[in-house]
Amino acid sequence: MSLPPVEMCLSRCCLVMSSSLPQAMLPMQEIWNAALLELKTKVNAHNFKTWFEKLRLRECSDETIVLGVDDPFVQVWINDNYMDLIEEAVAHAAGQPLKIEIVESGQDEPIEVENIDLDAEPMAARSARLDGEHGQAALFDFGIIEPPSAADLSELVSAAGMNPRYTFDEFVVGPSNQFTHAACQAVASGSGQTYNPLFIFGGVGLGKTHLLQAIGVEMLRRDPRTRVRYLSAEVFMNELIGSLRQKTMAEFRNQFRNDCDLLLIDDIQFIGGKDSTQEEFFHTFNALYQSGKQIVMTSDKTPQELPGIEERLASRFAWGLIADVQAPEIETRVAILEKKAEESQIELSKEVVLLLATAIRSNVRELEGTLVRMVAQAKLMNVPLNTDLARQLLKRMNIQHERSLGVEQIIRMVASHFDIKPSDIKGSRRTRAISEPRQMAMYLSRKHTGESYPELGRKFGGKDHTTVLTAFRKIEDLVEMGNNEFATAIAELEALLLR
Structure with missing residues (x-):
């Protein structure tokens, strides 16, 4: 029927x-x-x-x-x-x-x-x-591919050069990485076909590599036949050099251009200034893109900001979706520590968790590593890891940013230093006497609080997050280039804030 x-x-x-x-x-x-x-x-x-x-x-x-x-x-x-x-x-x-x-x-x-x-x-x-x-055939053809067992999946993931622990389920999601996490999931599920390439950028230790590998792990879980190639830009360059020496360029090109469904490249910024590597990667990128194969890359900067990258490559990197991973907010840092403690079967008090989350603001890898080191120290000393011991260990590790800085505190300090009002910094006036202190306050707030750009925008009078992002990068570049006026001002303000 x-x-x-x-x-x-x-x-x-x-x-x-x-x-x-x-x-x-x-x-x-x-x-x-x-x-x-x-x-x-x-x-x-x-x-x-x-x-x-x-x-x-x-x-x-x-x-x-x-x-x-x-x-x-x-x-x-x-x-x-x-x-x-x-x-x-x-x-x-x-x-x-x-x-x-x-x-x-x-x-x-x-x-x-x-x-x-x-x-x-x-x-x-x-x-x-x-x-x-x-009373009839099924309503649709499921088209099921037999999923790999946990052991088989682990073997496939390891063979592709990835860590089986780097899954989406193991990644702690917060406002600072929610968009990028969702974009990576869309790519892994095949529903984000317009996100090609997907370009992920952000600072050190914020989870870019985790998300990059999670895409590969998930695609292998969904279809173990997927040909995944994961490697860092440095390894890509070294393999290229080896192939040139051994005259095996045909095999090198074949593995990346023909025998690859998903190319995951970590730290693409390292090919900057390497002309031969960029030339080879340019043609590899084109071959994969034209074949409809997925490309995902990570970097510490946006494509336009990468030093030594050819314009034709930088423009291709921006063809798809560019997504950033920001420093985690304190709530996310707390969640990361609690998840790490749960995985390692470590009992931590809320006080110790908050102490660590406050002390380390901008690097998830350092946050987790510090927790592991502190737990190991406590076990060796055969004492519980309480707040007093945690403070002592942080001091020994030269992690002494225990004083919690708030955005309002930074705004008041900067306003006082430049003899203007906090309301001026939060306002919309664009005279140099106000706009430059405002940009410095945004830079210091981002650097020392770890607040997300949208949240900082709200705290600076309801400004768009791109305004804060632009201000941060401008001051960061001026300081790194050795601009005496700005470098001196930032040094003086940080001395006041951290004394």
Whole structure:
């Protein structure tokens, strides 16, 4: 027995106005549940829980299904990144294309739809249940690829030169990295096809390598046949030099241009000034891009800011999506420490966690490493790691930034130093006597508090985050170039702030 025509299902569905679900609604219920089942096979568990479990069936017409979410950010993200996937799954389930609309629905009551336990029901049972209920072939072809076992996945990941622990689930997400984390997930799930290349930039120890490898790990988990190449720019250069010496350039080019579905390059800034390496990478980039293969790179600066990089390469790096990883806010630093402690089965008091999170603001790697060293010291001394011992150990490690600096404190200090008012710094006047102290205050706030650019923008009178970002980079460049006026002013202000 075949399903009723989808037009009939939809028109009958629209007659249902109460929260109870009459038998007439069952066909639409089956279509949406079947679509969910297909989506479950096409994205990882974290993505499904984050984006698709939030969707609720709201209403329907002859040609449209309306799905609601409570969060406007989720609405925008699904519309931008997963609409094609949802439309395809619904079309498979319904037997014909339908228009999908994602709306912000607030807390209104959705149409009640029976939920299927997607985790508890094996795929074979799902297919058999749909077959049995409808007396026909399954509503859609799942196209399942047998997932690798944990051991096999670990072996595949290691063979690709990656760390099996660098997964999305192990990455602590906060405001400072939320956008980049989501972009990496979109690339790994295949829904971010326009993000090619994906260019991730940020300071040292903020998780760029973790996110880069997480893309490769996830793609191998989804399809173990994926040909992933992960390496640093330095290794790429060394392999190129070795191939030139051994006259094996054909093999070198083949492994990167033909035998590669995903190229992950760490620290691309290191090819700056290396003309032969840039020439080879230029042609490798073009070959992969034209073949529709995914390229992801990390760097410490944006493409336009990379020293010694040819313009033709810098422009290609910016073809796709550029995403930055910022220094974590204190809440994120606390979450990172707690996760690290949980993984290592370490008992830490809230006081010690806050002390560490306050002392180390800008480097996640240093944050985790300091925790490991302190725990090891406490074990060797056979004493508990309390706040007193933590302070002593921090002092021995020359980590003495225990004094917590706030944005308001920095604004007041800078205003006093330049004999202006804090309200001037937060205001919009652009005279040099005010704009330069304002930029210095933004630079110091970013450097010494670790607040995100959007949060700093709000604290500086509701300014756009790009204003803060531009100010930070301007002062940073002036100081690094040895501009006496600005370098001296920043040194004097830091002495006042940290005394």
